[in-house]
Amino acid sequence: MNTPASIIPQLQQTQRAATAVRALSGSQKTDLLNRLADVIIENQAHIMTENHRDMERMADGDSKKDRLFLDNKRIEGLADSLRQVAQLPDPAGQVVFEREIEQGLKLTKMRVPLGVVGVIFESRPNVTIDVAALCLRSGNACVLKGGKEAYFSNACLVGLIHGVLTEFGLPTAAVLLLPTDRHFVNELLAANQYVDIIIPRGSDALIQFVRQNSRIPTIETGAGVCHTYVESTANLQKAVEIVVNARVSRPSVCNSLDCVLVDAQVADAFLTALLPDFNKWNVEIFADETAFSIIQKSGYPHLQVAQEADFGREFLDYKCAVKVVSGLDDALTHLQIYSSKHSEAIVSEDQTLTDRFLLEVDAAAVYANASTRFTDGGVFGLGAEIGISTQKLHARGPFALEKLVTEKWIVRGNGQVRW
Secondary structure, three states, rough: OOOOOOOOHHHHHHHHHEEEEEOOOOOHHHHHHHHHHHHHOOHHHHHHHHHHHHHHHOOOOOOOOOHHHHHHHHHHHHHHHHHHHHHOOOOOOOEEEEEEEOOEEEEEHHHHHHHHOEEEEEHHHHHHHHHHHHHHHOOOOEEEEHHHHHHHHHHHHHHHHHHHHOOOOOOOOHEEEEEOOEEEEEEHHHOOOOOEEEEOOOOHHHHHHHHHOOOEOOOOOOOOEEEEEEOOOHHHHHHHHHHHHHHHHHOOOOOOOEEEEOOOHHHEEEEEEEHHHHHHHHOOEEEEEEHHHHHOOOOOOOOOEEEEOOOOOOOOEEEEEEEEEOOHHHHHHHHHHOOOOOEEEEEEEOHHHHHHHHHHHHOOOOEEEHHHHHHOOOOOOOOOOOEOOOOOOOOOEEEEEEEEOOEEEEOOOOOOOOO
16 A cells, blocks of 8 residues: 555545535435445455454454454444445434524525544444445545554455445545554544544544544544442342443443442342352452452452552453442442443342432443443444444434434525625
């Protein structure tokens, strides 16, 4: 790949391409995404070959390796996601309301595409497909800045997207994959003349860097420090199943569990019940003083004394912090300090306390008696997502199709003037 001196000419092409995407009808967008789904399935072997080139370069112990991996099942999932997005209502062009004001002007407020959506992400080739699908369906062009660890996978997938865009008479710049060189990130973040919104998806370090350096409006997604509070009335068998699932089912994803808060009244019983399942998965526990004394008695082999930095830490691995709390108020105080406002859960049979938790916890998604692993655009029926937004302006929770539009006022008159 020839690395350009500047990405500005490419961004200019993408800005122009956005006009062509905006002009597509809803049925054309549907046909395009369904065709892309077929092309993904037809090229499964090629995709896996290119993905294998990336996998070979990543160390086996790297927690991001699971995110990078593509097999037949995951590739079929990409195609299914494309078809789901294709069937969702087109958010662009929807009329929010119409009104005629006193001067005889006819007002229409309409949802319209954002324009050019920039996404910076790490080691997740599925994001390439999800972002392209959501942006094209909503009438936007997109700029993708993936990490070098997924270069071959991303290049392969974007190449397939470009082939379908060409089939439909659209400029390939509508989906732009930038070079992996890090110095282009700063150039992208300063390109507010050509890019309308930036969405970082990845580590907290990436998100904070984009926040601090972007001249483009930014929506934060990705980092998730997720907790589950086992309250004193909890069904402990249910609590064990929820906690184990939230920690081990996909440990490297943002909706996985990072910290268990357990009420002192049930700490001994709950932790004793939890340890056999955690041991099966070799989960390393970082325990506060009280939890450590309980767990140590069992001879659990993967136990560490928690340091302050272990609370509020996104592990992305078979690791988990555990803290014993004195009740709901203590748990809420901990969450106020350490939550990343992604997904938080309570396991409890006390409806009053559960309702307090759901009302008072400040997070994009709050759960009662369920695993945080459900926080996902596809699972929520949104087709796919760009990420989980943890902020409060414009979008919160799964950042999906419905949030890739803004509003435009259309005013029709017949010569009216205002002095």
